[in-house]
Amino acid sequence: MKTTQKKKAKKNGFKRFWKLGREEFNTQFFDITEGGDLLVKEGNHTYNVHSLLKKYGSPLEVVFPFILESRVRNLIDIFDAYIKLYGYKGKFFYHYAMKVNQNKEFVLPVVSEGGHFDVASVNELWLVKRMLEQNRFSPKIRVTCNGPKTEAYIALIEELRAKGLTIIPIIEDHNELERFKNFKGETGIRLNMNVRVQSHWDKRFNRYGFREDEILKLGKIRNLSVLHYHISSQIEKVEGLIVPLKRALYIYEKLREKNPNLDTIDMGGGAGIPYEKKGKFYTGKSAINRIVRTAKTYCEKSGIKHPNLIVEWGRFVAAPAQLTLYKIISEKTVSEEGKRKWYIIDGSFMNDLLDTWALKQKWHVTPVNNMKTRKLQRVWFAGSSCDSDDKYTAGGGDISMPRLEDLENGDSQFVAFYDTGAYQDPLASHHCLLSSPAKIICQDGEIKVARKRETSEEVGKQFGW
Ligand SMILES: Cc1ncc(COP(=O)(O)O)c(C=O)c1O
Structure with a gap:
């Protein structure tokens, strides 16, 4: 291999590890910045997901209408092309x-x-x-x-x-x-x-x-x-x-x-x-x-x-157009050997990603920051409701995440769940009266807030208070 190719392969190692930039996985729009943050590319517009979290807080849903548009357009174009090809x-x-x-x-x-x-x-x-x-x-x-x-x-x-x-x-x-x-x-x-x-x-x-x-x-x-x-x-x-x-x-x-x-x-x-x-x-x-x-x-x-x-x-066009993001608020060891940890998120699977519970849905999960660290921890995720079913264990498998002890002082670790655009929002609920994630829309390089973070008052109101 030539040195430039070797360099490129090395550079793309983390991208490959987190399965980003691959059309067959619908992650062709996702990349990693030099500093190890998750990046979304819409043509020449880019969105640094870590920066979005710093600005809009967590939990956060991020919608990318351009992904939905490209999926609908492709679907129609491909049908039309085969219709023509086969007469x-x-x-x-x-x-x-x-x-x-x-x-x-x-x-x-x-x-x-x-x-x-x-x-x-x-x-x-x-x-x-x-x-x-x-x-x-x-x-x-x-x-x-x-x-x-x-x-x-x-x-x-x-x-x-x-x-x-x-x-x-x-x-x-x-x-x-x-x-x-x-x-x-x-x-x-x-x-x-x-x-x-x-x-x-x-x-x-x-x-x-x-x-x-x-x-x-x-x-x-x-x-x-x-x-x-x-x-x-x-x-x-x-x-x-x-x-x-x-x-x-x-x-x-x-x-x-x-x-x-x-x-x-x-x-x-x-x-x-x-x-x-x-x-x-x-x-x-x-x-x-x-x-x-x-x-x-x-x-x-x-x-x-x-x-x-x-x-x-439905899910074919809509799922890849949304990310759901959480902050890890604490950790606990799963068992005595301490090899696997619970990472507790500041939201709820049962509320925001209900199919995790209802259908044992598996998700692709990556960190949002520290994506280039080699020091990883085997984890399962737990939601913030009081329900023991509020968890994501990838069917009992292993999920790799950066270690929290390596975080610099004051930094937080964030996590991204991919392909959450289908069925999760219409099924969302308020178990334990947790607030829904805020929601932003990224389109044409601009960001709009579609749903503000719910206050206690607003959630209480929905229950007649
Ligand atoms: C009648 C009908 N059409 C389309 C859909 C969309 O299905 P999918 O999201 O699996 O493509 C559904 C889903 O339940 C349905 O009931």
Whole structure:
């Protein structure tokens, strides 16, 4: 190896160790400064995360809308490119599943990159109404409406349709089928497929949609244009996206016999992201290639119209766009041998990163400062609530962090949890009445405060005090 190459490899050693700067792990925007601080790069703008913590305090959530934008843009571009490459005749529509993160700083970048929406409740649909009133998007935007339809939800669907929006209720059951019998716009129907995949969530009994035998008996459905299914979330292998698609293509073919206007398959959510940054995880590109190729091959073989394709991938676009940061406020040895320590954070996993507790979610974790130290400590993290479940142990594995005894006088050690943009904020809570992390948005080199640090008074107020 030449000396310059050797120098470079040495210089990049810490970056490699903390798995930063790698596209396959979605950390291509992350780097380390000379002084060992975590750095985020947006083109030529840079954000020193340690400096952000010094300025805005901890715990802190940092949102990077440019990451979300680039993920939405890439997703649409890659689908369009494979559609062209394979001569596929259907169109592609990306619908952002709003439930994944309804905060404005997540929703608006989706609109700016040409995304559409999937909503799950009357209140999520109200956000669409709000954006419409504020002229935030082109009226060509399409909205699929999932979830059980209350009367208020149906009334808002009708109201927005009358305003000229393409708003497609996804019919879940016989009751809704009856309720939308006279609906004037396009409708969709949800299929509860008899297929299992390897993933976070694969319940034996799925309560959503019509079973295959039921759906095939429904006959003609008014204005049916979309066949929808949502098989799971954080699907582990590309095959988990392809097997259900093949089944859906078969049902689509059968349903078209009585519903010739059916022209779209909505594959729902499910694409996973490499939270653990270990080994190989499929890329969006490889999954999309297989999806378009599978649809094309099936339709050519059976001589049916190529359906338009929708995906509602939520965590795939949103998760990498946020970091959650904590300060280590104290340490304790885990056991008598003292080899592993508890690092106590100034926030709560149960409150701020609820999937840690609910789904045993694993996260990528790095220090925010002292990233170039070689003196590391094996740790587990404990939250600040009084709950013994409020902890993160990486499934009993080891997490490396700088040793606290090496900190210079007055310095604090901070820690970053990656990929926290999906599902954590909407599920957040106030166990032990801890305050939520403050939240800032970094975009175009500027920083905005999206949520101030909650005072005791503000938290008390939410509980009627
Ligand atoms: C109907 C529907 N679409 C899309 C999604 C988004 O799923 P994911 O974040 O796994 O892509 C969900 C998640 O629960 C869902 O229920």
